[in-house]
Each structure stands twice: as structure tokens, then as C-alpha cells.
Amino acid sequence: MKLKKINVVTLGCSKNLVDSEVLMRQLDGKYEIFSDSDKASDVVVINTCGFIGDAKEESIDAILAAVEEKKAGKIEKVLVTGCLSQRYKKELQGEIEHVDGFYGVNDLPQILQDLEVDYKKELVGERHLTTPSHFAYLKVSEGCDRSCSFCAIPLIRGRHVSEPEEKLLKEVAFLASKGVKELLLIAQDLTYYGIDLYGKRTIAGLVEKIAAIEGIEWIRLHYAYPAGFPEELFKVMNENPKVCKYLDIPLQHINDRILKSMKRGLGSVGTRKLVKAMKEKVPGVALRTTLIVGYPGETDEEFEELMTFVKESEFDRLGVFKYSEEEDTGAYGLEDDVPEDVKQERFEKLMELQQGISLTLNKKRVGNVYKTIIDRQEGDYYVGRTEFDSPEVDNEVLISTDKPLKIGTFYNVLIDRADFFDLYGKITIDN
Secondary structure (H helix, E strand, O other), rough: OEEEEEEEOOOHHHHHHHHHHHHHHHEEEEEEEEEEOOOOOOOOEEOOOOOOOOHHHHHHHHHHHHHHHHHHOOOOOEEEEEEHHHHHHHHHHHHOOOOOEEOOOHHHHHHHHOOOOOOOOOOOOOOOOOOOOOEEEEEEEEOOOOOOOOOHHHHHHHEEEEEOHHHHHHHHHHHHHHOEEEEEEEOOHHHHOOHHHOOOOOOHHHHHHHHHOOOOOOOEEOOOOOOOOOOOOHHHHOOOOOOOEEOOOOOOOOOHHHHHHHHHOHHHHHHHHHHHHHHHHHOEEEEEEEEEEOOOOHHHHHHHHHHHHHHHHOEEEEEEEEEOOOOOHHHHHHHOOHHHHHHHHHHHHHHHHHHHHHHHHHHHHOEEEEEEEEEEEEEEEEEEEEEOOOOOOOOOOEEEOOOOOOOOOEEEEEEEEEEOOEEEEEOOOOO
């Protein structure tokens, strides 16, 4: 019997991607599975994002496009899940016709039932990987107990819930058996891991246990909340060779008034002390952060304070968001009084500043040899990453060589040239 084709389209963050991969594993053997929005299929599942305005618009556009395909007779069913559907289910049901089902972020059993697939408990911890086979995301917890005034995630995903260690270690063993060498640990609040299950932050111990699993060679840490940062994690990052000297820690701003209004729990002095401690206790660490410009009431002076902080800190990687009003959040009652053109100007100034910092830091890597994992071949180059770069969002190493390289394999690469956001190198003779 020919299997029906199902296309699972994932929008938004890597946490959504993990949810889609769990769904697809449950569908294995019952459907022919795709994760490409351009693939023709009988059923389309759209895993939406509802974090900020642009993401919501992208999700709605994807739903409407699928509905048009269904109306044209090219698709039998359209199912919508994820954050947008969780938050705006009633509104979507009232405004968009021809969708066969809207589901929240925890409605996996219902989705499977509507697809006439039995939920298999024995597959807990297993996933249908959509990333290249050598790296995967590991979601260690769901939800968030923070009350950041700009963020709707707790409204969508609920309170913080840590996954039990034994479940995560089983999942890591499964991923390692599939050839995964690099794990990217993700959560809404990574460093809060363990509080609800074990009464204390246990992320450092979890990382050590993951590192002990054969086959895993790199562990990368994403989305650490700055307030209450567990300093024992510094020791693990500095001493365990499998833990990348890389940390993604969204700081959002540096001005005390804005940080207090954002309810970040850490002021300007504490934030600067934390950045300094990271660099001192984990020498050579690459820090990625995100910042928000145009928060309600942000003055020119407060923005200049943020610019100065970025100059001082020299972050290896930096992302910038323009403030976007979100219903029912703490800041929603504040007047969104920074004009859009000013937000855009501040966004561009910060990114221009970071571009210069990135070039300066990249030039310092010229002449050094780095362990590099190969992600893909592209044109005349093999494209890889060092331990200081996460896939899809950070710098890449472009390697020119006549020797065929194996995707997903580590090589030692001598960096001989640097650009704003890329390094160029050659394979060393000791490979």
C-alpha cells in the first residue's frame, strides 16, 4: 500500500524544530515524511511561531498559502500547530477557513489521533532528524518562569518544566547512535534547568553526564539567562574538552531603567560583572548575545549607553531585535513611543558597530589552527565551523582544498584570511 505524503513545515526557533522532529518520528512508517515547504504532499502540518510580529506574519502567510493549495485540490489536509496556534487558536479558527485542525504546543497526541496514528510511548526520546546528521538540538526544558516584560513565551509555553535527566540521556544516546557528534542544548532558560525536579540548578552536572556519552564530541550551550547564572558551569566549560567555549546569553540591554522595566533581574553593574567573569573564568570563550532597541521610552542617551557597552564587551556574535509590542505582556501597557524609523536607525548603528568588532576579532584568528567540523560543500569551498560558532547563526570557515573532505568530520584548519563574518582556511598536513 502506497503511503500518503506528509510535509511538516517548521517556522521559528530550534525549539519548534525539535517538536516537529518528535512528531515526525511518531509518523514514521505511517506516512512518507518531508520537511520541505516546496515538496508536494497530501497533508501539510505547519508548526508556527508567534514570538514577534514578523514571525506571526510569516506563519499566517504559510497557512494561507497551504489553504490555497488545498482549495486548488493539491492538498487533502492542512493542520496548524505551534506557538501562534497555541496563543491565537480562537482567532485563527474564526478568520481562516479550510484548515482541518488548530493545535497547541502540547497537543501531539491529538494531532496523531486526527492523522489516524497511534501514539507510541516506546518512541519517547527518539526523533526524525531534519538537521544534517552530525548535529542536533537537545531541548532540556520547556516553558519559562521569568516575567520579562517584552516576552510572550511564558504565556504560550507555560511555566518552566525540566526534562528528567534519565530521559535526556536516553535521547542523547539515541542521537549519538544516529551519528550525531555535536549537541546544541536549548531551552527558554537553560541555566534554570533542574530547579523544579532537583531543587537546584543542575545544568553543569547534566552537561558532564552528556559529555560522558560515547560519540558526542561537542556540546554547545544556548539561551542562558543572566540572573542567577550558575558559576559551576564556568568550570565545566573551561575544563571539559567536549564542552565548546561558547555561550549564548541574551542580555537585551545595559541601561538600568530599561533593565528594571524589562524585569530582567540583573542591572547594569551585575551584567558587566557577569560578562567579565565569563571571559576571566573561561579564557577564549565566544559570547553570543541579543539586544533590543526601541524599547518604550528608550532615549538617545540610553541607546548610546548600549553602544558603549557593546564596544567595551566586544561580543563575538550579536543579534539585534527592534522592540515589538506583544499583547498581555508586562510592557504592553507602556506607550510604544520610539518611532519605527528611529528603531531602524538604532538597529543599523548597532549592527554596523558589531560588524567592525567581528572583523577585528576574526583577524586575530588568522595564523591559528582550529578543530573544525564540516557542514557542507558549497561551490569551490567546503563550509565548516569552529567550536566558537553555532550552525546557521554564526561565522563559518570556508576551506579551499583539492582533497575531498567528509561531511560531519572534524579537521584541523589553518586560518589564513578573515572577513567580517567568515574565516578562510586550509587543511593542515597533520589531518
